[in-house]
Amino acid sequence: MPELPEVEVSRLGISPHITDQVVTKVIVRNGRLRWLVPDEVQLLVGQTVKAVTRRAKYLFIETQAGSGILHLGMSGKLRVVDKDVELVKHDHIDIEFSNGKVLRYNDARRFGSFLWQQPNTTHKLLMKLGPEPLTDEFDANVLFDQSRGKNTVVKNFIMDNHIVVGVGNIYANESLFKAGIDPRKPAGKITKKKYAELTVHIKQTLEQAIKQGGTTLKDFTQSDGSPGYFAQELLVYARTGKECLTCQTIIESVKIGQRNSFYCPSCQG
Numbered sequence: 204m205p206e207l208p209e210v211e212v213s214r215l216g217i218s219p220h221i222t223d224q225v226v227t228k229v230i231v232r233n234g235r236l237r238w239l240v241p242d243e244v245q246l247l248v249g250q251t252v253k254a255v256t257r258r259a260k261y262l263f264i265e266t267q268a269g270s271g272i273l274h275l276g277m278s279g280k281l282r283v284v285d286k287d288v289e290l291v292k293h294d295h296i297d298i299e300f301s302n303g304k305v306l307r308y309n310d311a312r313r314f315g316s317f318l319w320q321q322p323n324t325t326h327k328l329l330m331k332l333g334p335e336p337l338t339d340e341f342d343a344n345v346l347f348d349q350s351r352g353k354n355t356v357v358k359n360f361i362m363d364n365h366i367v368v369g370v371g372n373i374y375a376n377e378s379l380f381k382a383g384i385d386p387r388k389p390a391g392k393i394t395k396k397k398y399a400e401l402t403v404h405i406k407q408t409l410e411q412a413i414k415q416g417g418t419t420l421k422d423f424t425q426s427d428g429s430p431g432y433f434a435q436e437l438l439v440y441a442r443t444g445k446e447c448l449t450c451q452t453i454i455e456s457v458k459i460g461q462r463n464s465f466y467c468p469s470c471q472g
């Protein structure tokens with residue numbers, strides 16, 4: 204499943220090809236995605252793309268008439284191709300531009316979405332989202348204040364989109380390891396000082412992933428259009444049974460909210 208860094212790299216990849224271009228056609232071959240693609244997406248035709256922006260894992264193709272919202276779901280991929288490039292299986296949507304390029308959406312499992320947002324409004328799916336992790340709005344106070352009195356385990360707490368968006372499973376595991384916090388600890392029992400460390404590590408882990416993904420950008424318009432999971436240096440994720448890189452204790456794993464969770468019993472208190 205594409206996580207926030209992959210979505211941000213997709214944004215960086217497609218943005219230079221379609222910004223300032225006029226949409227000439229929107230072709231929806233199969234609109235039965237997670238939600239039925241609304242007819243309003245045709246309002247993009249004739250509009251100039253002002254910018255490609257991101258909120259959580261949603262990408263916005265912004266125009267004066269409104270924004271097309273794309274979400275990659277579990278298996279969605281975006282490519283920028285020339286108009287005459289042949290279709291492959293699961294190429295469900297084409298957005299054509301005046302420069303002859305096409306933004307092509309492929310999604311085998313169809314858990315992704317293509318929605319519409321009117322100007323100066325917020326789509327209902329986006330109304331209750333927490334702050335973006337890479338902005339100043341996300342700091343230790345957010346985690347500390349929201350967690351008081353909560354028994355939710357901290358790993359689930361930081362993966363909750365209402366608290367902060369975009370902290371996927373890999374990034375939650377890695378950030379908690381770096382901050383020395385046991386993923387099973389109740390969120391309400393963690394000090395502000397520890398949350399300050401965790402906040403820094405969440406930001407750094409995501410930023411590092413985006414930076415690493417950026418190095419694959421030159422291939423974005425080729426291959427399968429998927430920036431994929433970047434070759435990241437993972438300190439704890441999927442390292443069950445291996446030695447902790449800090450203290451040589453054996454890394455353990457546990458399921459938390461159905462998600463695989465990895466931790467060092469010695470470093471993470």
Ligand SMILES: [Zn+2]
Nearest residue numbers: 447450467470
């Ligand atoms: Zn350790």
